[in-house]
Amino acid sequence: MSAGHSLPLYSAEQVKQGEVQAAKLANIPMYDLMEKAGAAVFETLLEHYGQPSSIAVFCGGGNNGGDGYVVARLAKERGIQVSLYHCGAIDKLKGDALTAKRAWQSAGGRIVDIERILSQPVSLTLSEHNVVVDALLGTGLSGPVRPQARQVIALLNQFNGPVVSVDIPSGLCANTGQVLGDCVKADHTVTFIGHKQGLVTGHARAYTGDLHFAGLSVEERLEQICATSRFLMGQEVYQYLPERSPLAHKGNNGKLICIGGNEGMAGAIVLASTAAARSGAGLVATLAHSDSVLPLQVHCPEVMARQWCGDKAFLSQRLRWSDVVLIGPGLGTDDWSEEAYHDVLGVDKVKVFDADALNLLAQRPNKDPQRILTPHSGEAARLLGVSIEEVESDRYQSVIELHQRYGGVIVLKGPGTLVFDGQTTTVCPKGNSGMASGGMGDVLSGVIAGLLAQGMCLFDAAKLGVYCHSEAADVIASQTGQRGMLASDVIPQVRALLNRH
Secondary structure, three states, rough: OOOOEEEEEOOOHHHHHHHHHHHHHHHOOOHHHHHHHHHHHHHHHHHHOOOOOOEEEEOOOOOOHHHHHHHHHHHOOOOOEEEEOOOOOHHOOHHHHHHHHHHHOOOOOOOOEEEHHHHHOHHHHHOOOEEEEOOOOOOOOOOOOOOHHHHHHHHHHHHHEEEEEEOOOOOOOOOOEOOOOOOOOOOOEEEOOOOOOOHHHHHHHHHOEEEEEOOOOHHHHHHHHHHOOOOHHHHHHHEEEEEOOOOOHHHHEEEEEOOOOOOOOEEEEEEHHHHHHHHOOEEEEEEOOHHHHHHHHOOOOOEEEEEOOOHHHHHHHHHHHEEEEEEEEOOOHHHHHHHHHHHHHOOOEEEEEEEEEEEEHOOOOOOOOEEEEEEOHHHHHHHHOHHHHHHHHHHHHHHHHHHHHHHHEEOOOOOOOOEEEEOOOOOOOOOOHOOOOOOHHHHHHHHHHHHOOOOOOHHHHHHHHHHHHHHHHHHHHHHHHHHOOOOOHHHHHHHHHHHHH
16 A cells, blocks of 8 residues: 555444445445455455365354355355354344345355354364355444354464455454454455554554455445545655755755753664654754763764753754754653753744653643644553553544644554544554564654654644655565664665655
């Protein structure tokens, strides 16, 4: 997903309510959508695993299960041996799901008693199958997975072969990405009609496997009906970057001041300052503890590094000189830190708050529309006065609450980083687990600040910074792997990507 415009994201409720109207507008009967959905899953299965000799399909009681019945019928018609298991009360099937079940039976398909398979070791029940299709629980799930379904999910997660999930891995919340007790770990997930927002953030990445989308010929109609969040796409976000005049000089590309690097924390401010300079800021000045100045001068002599010892007049002069202020990387929370932090608070300039600046802000919350905050879930929890678990249980709600309390633009970091400006939530599809190492957040704050210095608005700078930073890590992972990736590795690749587009 590296080209095109940002894609819409939907809640489960929006898709459920909108798909009926969208189908009517497109003049497509609802059962035809179920047939199209089943066909999309079956085609994905064939594309990735050829024609298996035998598959197992696990169906639940809703339309997700109906999609599974369609997959099973198509496989049987193709000459594949199919074992179909139904979880829940089969006599409660209704509507299109019941129609799909009857079509399966009319094609000679049998339904195996789920209790029979649950009473046997997995080695005896699924070993004969090449692929398992998960059509147990759909996007309507909102509470904890029930006991029988949990048993089935555990069985599927023990299967020593590929699992393809229908619309969403069973047990995952379509709105938040939270695991509702237990969740199927799929190798592929084929989602329909609209991208569900819970599939792209939070815990979802550990469960969806490769994510595929099938619009079923109604996706454009749905977008006309529903208000949505957005999925960031490369071609769009890189267009935010302003063109440079052939006559530009360093002053035209922005003046940035970075504040941080307390005693023993030189690395953070070195990474942030260097990332800002490599992202294109014309002039970068850094105020740091005396112990951090020499490492910065050696590592990046282009940054104007100077120690700050509480000289308010000098800090005031530097703040007036700057276009953008970045504070927080390696800042600490001692008296030195608090003095610099409080002097920055009242400055009428565009600002980026990261790391310890966020921890100081959490102690005395205030709102500022000219500020970007870049918390990870731990910092977000402190800012909101809740637990990390509460933040992660609904990242979409958490980013809204952060904005309501602090204003500006919020970047809630993590798998599927969210960027929210008070009106629109965007989600970054890039990034990998190699980024789980020290200093990555410092680089991100530097990249965002460097883009702001070049004249970008807060929301665009945050979106491009997040996307480019994550894509850079993906490029590195594709070349040399995720393990051992360092934050400093990302900076040259960020520069390359910004110049490539």
